[in-house]
Amino acid sequence: MNEFAIQLKKLRTAQGYTQQQLASLLHISKSAISMYESGVREPELSVIQQIADIFSVDMDTLIGTHLEETGTPVTSPFLNMKKLIARNGNxxxxxxxENLIKLLSELNTQ
Incomplete structure (x- = not known):
């Protein structure tokens, strides 16, 4: 099973979503979620981003390239704030x- 499949199931169950609930949020079928979690199928990049947004994690965490030593996905409110600034920063x-991003980066390292 690939890291994405493992992280998706871990995050979904930790946050109390059923496969059907997550599928409804993404406007896809429950079977698609099941196939993602079993590693049979991988979603498009846009769907991975939507899933990351739902679980308030970055895509690196979701695909398994950013894990704590315990194997637990790293979540950070600062990542979410950076996303909000990037999307609404206009x-x-x-x-x-620049000042906000610098401040968030400094806070994130503490």
Whole structure:
């Protein structure tokens, strides 16, 4: 089984979603979720990003390239804040954006 399949199931069950609930959020079939979790099928990149957003993790965590030593996915509210700034940052000046990202990066390393 691939890392994506393992992480998807781990995150889904840890956050209390059924396969059907997750499928409904993604507008796909329950069988697609089942195939993702069994490693039979892999989703498109856009679906991986949607799944990462639902579970508030980055894509590296979801595909298994960013794990704590315990094998547990790393989640961080700072990653979510960076995403929000990136998506909605057009209302900020470039200096304000840079300052926010710098602040978040400093907080994330503490």
């Amino acid at each position: 209302q900020l000046t470039s200096e304000e954006r």
